[in-house]
Amino acid sequence: MENNAFYVALSLLLNFDAALFQIVALSLQISLLAVLVAAVLGFPLGAAVALWRFPGRGGLIVVLNALMGLPPVVAGLIVYLSLSRAGPLGEWGLLFTPGAMVIAQVLLVLPILAALSRQKVEELLGEYREQFVSLGMSRSRMVPTLLWDARFALLTILLAGFGRASAEVGAVMMVGGNIEGVTRVMTTSIVLETGKGNLPLALGLGVVLLSLIMLVNACAYWVGEMTRRRTG
Amino acid sequence: MKKTLNLLLAGVTSIGLAFSAYAEDHITLASTTSTENSGLFSSILPKFEDATGIDVRVVAVGTGQAFEIARRGDADSLLVHDTAGEQRFVEDGYASERADVMYNDFVLIGPAGDPANISKAKTAEEAFAAIAKAEAPFASRGDDSGTNRAELRLWANAGVEPDGDWYRELGSGMGPTLNTAAAMDAYVMSDRATWVAFGNRQNLTLLFEGDKVLFNQYGSLLLSEDKHPHLKHDLALKWHNWLISEEGQQAIADFKVDGQQLFFPNAK
Numbered sequence: 001m002e003n004n005a006f007y008v009a010l011s012l013l014l015n016f017d018a019a020l021f022q023i024v025a026l027s028l029q030i031s032l033l034a035v036l037v038a039a040v041l042g043f044p045l046g047a048a049v050a051l052w053r054f055p056g057r058g059g060l061i062v063v064l065n066a067l068m069g070l071p072p073v074v075a076g077l078i079v080y081l082s083l084s085r086a087g088p089l090g091e092w093g094l095l096f097t098p099g100a101m102v103i104a105q106v107l108l109v110l111p112i113l114a115a116l117s118r119q120k121v122e123e124l125l126g127e128y129r130e131q132f133v134s135l136g137m138s139r140s141r142m143v144p145t146l147l148w149d150a151r152f153a154l155l156t157i158l159l160a161g162f163g164r165a166s167a168e169v170g171a172v173m174m175v176g177g178n179i180e181g182v183t184r185v186m187t188t189s190i191v192l193e194t195g196k197g198n199l200p201l202a203l204g205l206g207v208v209l210l211s212l213i214m215l216v217n218a219c220a221y222w223v224g225e226m227t228r229r230r231t232g
Numbered sequence: 233m234k235k236t237l238n239l240l241l242a243g244v245t246s247i248g249l250a251f252s253a254y255a256e257d258h259i260t261l262a263s264t265t266s267t268e269n270s271g272l273f274s275s276i277l278p279k280f281e282d283a284t285g286i287d288v289r290v291v292a293v294g295t296g297q298a299f300e301i302a303r304r305g306d307a308d309s310l311l312v313h314d315t316a317g318e319q320r321f322v323e324d325g326y327a328s329e330r331a332d333v334m335y336n337d338f339v340l341i342g343p344a345g346d347p348a349n350i351s352k353a354k355t356a357e358e359a360f361a362a363i364a365k366a367e368a369p370f371a372s373r374g375d376d377s378g379t380n381r382a383e384l385r386l387w388a389n390a391g392v393e394p395d396g397d398w399y400r401e402l403g404s405g406m407g408p409t410l411n412t413a414a415a416m417d418a419y420v421m422s423d424r425a426t427w428v429a430f431g432n433r434q435n436l437t438l439l440f441e442g443d444k445v446l447f448n449q450y451g452s453l454l455l456s457e458d459k460h461p462h463l464k465h466d467l468a469l470k471w472h473n474w475l476i477s478e479e480g481q482q483a484i485a486d487f488k489v490d491g492q493q494l495f496f497p498n499a500k
Contacts, residue, residue, distance in 0.1 A: 085305030085460065093462075095306050096260055096291060177260075177291035180274075195407025196269050197414075197432030 008204030009211075019181075020205075024212060027185040030098055030172070031165040034105030035113075038161060042110045043154065046117030047143045050125060061118065067111035072104075076171030079104040083175065096177040101185070104171040109161040116157045120150045155224050159217055166213055186212070258287040259467045262307035264378060265405045266336075267450070268292035270425035270494055275487040280474055286467050294377030294405065302326065302453070305460035309468040310453040311475075313378040313423075318451045327453040333475050334484050334495045335449045338382060339427055340440035341410070342368075342419040350419070356443040360390035367398040369418035373409050374401030378448075383421045386445065410436070423448055425494040450495070452476070475499070 012020055049060060081087050083095040083103070094100045124146050125132075132142055147154065169187035176183030178192060186209040193202035267273055268290055277288050288309075291301065295312045302310045303326055311333065312318060321327050340350060340359055348366035353359035363370055364387075372394070373380035387394045400418065402409050406426045413420035414434040422430075427438065452472050457465050474480045481497035488494070 085462065087304075090305070096289065177289075179260075179289040179291060182289055192269075194411065195265065195405050197407060197411060197430040199411075199432050 005200055005203035005207055008200050009207035012204055012208060020208070022181065023184055023186060023189055024208065026098065026183075027166060027187075027209070028212070028216075030101050030185060031105060031162060034102045034165050035109055035158060035162045037102070038106045038109040038113050039158060041106075042113030042161075043117050043147055044143060045110075046114040046119075047121045047147055049114070049118045050121035050146075051139045051142055061115075064111050064115040064118065068115055070108060070111065071170070072108055072168040073170035073174065075104050075107045076174035079107060079171065079175045095175060096179060096183060098176070098183055100175040101172045101183060104175045105165040105168070108168060108171060109165050112161050112164060113157055116160070117147075117150070117154060120153045120157070121146045124149055152224055152228065155220055159220050162216060163213065166209070166216075257285060257467060258289055259308035259464050259471060260289045260291060260306070261309045261311060261471070262291050262293065262298040262301040263311040264295055264298060264313060265292045265407065266313070266379070266423040266426050267311065267495075269405075269407055270429045271489065272425065272484070272487050272495060276480070276483040279483045280471065280480070283474065283479065284470055286470060288471060294373075294375045295379075295381070296376035302455055305463065308455065308464045309471055310455065311450060312453070313448055313450045314381055315449050315451060317378075317381070318453060321453060326456055326459055328456050329454040329472075330451050331472065331476050332498055332500060333450050333452045334481075334497045334499075335447055336424050336495050337441065337448050338379065338421050338446040339424050339438050340419065341413065341422055341427060341436050342439045343417040343435050344437045345435075346439055348419065351439045353440060356386055356440065356445050357390045359440045360386050361392060363419050364390070364392040364394065367396065369398050369400065369416055370394070371409050371413040371416070371418040371420040372399060372401045373406065374403045375405070377405070379406060379421065379423055382448065386421070389445065425489075428489050428492055428494060449498075 049057065049064070079100060080095065082089045083092065083100050084090055085093075085095070094103070125142070128146070128149075137145075167187065169191055172183070172185055173188050173191065176185070176188065178184050178188040184192075186205060190202050190205045190209070193199075193205060263273075269292070273288075273290050277290075281287055291298075291307065293301065295314045295317065298307075298310060298312050299317060299321060301307045302321075310327070318327075318330050322330050340356070342348070342350065348362045348368040350359040350362050353362055372383060400416075402412055404412070406422055407430065409420060410422060410426070410430050411432055412418070414432055414436050417435060419439075420436075424441075452475050454469065454472050455463055455465070457463075476499035481499055484495050484497045485493065
């Protein structure tokens with residue numbers, strides 16, 4: 001019974017272990033904040049690339065699409081070298097803090113949000129172009145209109161970004177250092193417990209993480225449905 | 233829309249507050265997976281914090297990576313197990329002082345059937361030679377950690393160039409290497425602390441121990457104030473001195489897993 005991951009997960013949750021609760025809360029905070037920052041930067045970027053024509057646009061789209069596959073460990077290495085005391089941003093003293101983990105996850109999530117929203121906005125633009133022209137709307141006025149109209153697709157894109165952020169381990173391990181009580185999150189705990197040979201506990205933590213991601217998705221679905229009903 | 237913005241703002245502020253709540257006195261310690269995974273730090277760090285009010289944040293990595301973190305000025309203190317490497321670190325000017333803190337030992341682990349018959353060996357040299365001769369699968373850390381460096385020295389002592397299908401360089405930490413060795417019934421060298429605390433042994437068992445060359449010394453390093461003036465040298469000095477003080481040495485000796493002492497204090 002003690003070797004069953006679901007049993008372990010359930011007893012972890014029912015015992016309401018304070019250390020586990022703190023780890024879960026930190027995972028959520030870091031990933032949600034990273035997705036929020038990435039959305040604030042990424043959605044307008046995606047819309048701008050969809051709307052404006054400029055030299056090198058094709059190249060930028062290829063780069064954004066390619067960066068969706070940026071290996072987390074490479075993102076971690078880039079952030080590590082930048083934030084290290086010997087690196088260009090060493091003054092900030094952010095290495096091995098939750099802030100460094102947020103930066104690394106923004107780097108991973110931003111291309112996904114920008115590339116996918118660019119595609120969605122471009123599709124919508126095709127449908128509405130004539131209307132916009134007849135209204136004499138400027139491009140910068142179109143950005144909020146199109147983003148608002150794409151909101152349901154953007155919600156799904158946000159979830160894809162959140163999935164990437166909460167699931168990755170390579171980057172947060174490297175820039176956070178997996179420090180107990182400070183930068184230990186769900187995925188780095190799972191790596192640690194696997195290393196100790198506590199496989200049932202590691203899998204139990206995995207079940208908890210999965211449940212958490214499912215909960216976030218359920219909330220997003222519910223919010224989406226409510227908004228859809230109210231605004232049509 | 234305004235409501236949503238307010239909500240977002242409140243969320244961001246509370247997250248910011250949560251992050252800045254870590255502002256008490258702390259140092260970052262780069263150390264090895266063996267000290268962290270065995271539970272030593274969870275046992276001794278609260279005692280140090282009680283005595284000094286300083287929170288020690290451990291980044292547990294391989295010894296090679298720990299040196300690199302300290303070299304770049306990203307840790308305030310260093311506790312590792314590669315005496316030769318530590319002395320070079322002092323000579324190169326990255327550390328001002330090195331002190332012996334404690335030791336444990338390496339043990340040879342392998343499948344219970346012991347195909348290379350190393351449990352009969354008299355010395356570690358014989359045991360390593362027997363594994364090579366039998367070409368029995370051997371899982372090596374292969375990650376430039378203290379354990380990996382010690383293992384390579386032992387192969388050299390035995391006059392063996394480890395090579396071939398039987399010798400598998402995994403490039404991973406001690407725990408993951410034990411997991412892999414358990415799955416492929418391979419021989420593996422581990423520090424005793426990680427082995428005793430390891431939970432997924434399957435068919436693996438301790439086959440060889442006790443030779444003096446398997447002795448594993450840990451040292452604490454005081455990092456250079458010249459190279460990295462921004463580090464918390466005063467707090468790091470307190471930690472270094474506590475480790476080699478009577479109190480710190482007693483805390484290390486008091487740490488036991490299943491009634492077994494895993495680290496033996498030996499500061500001078």
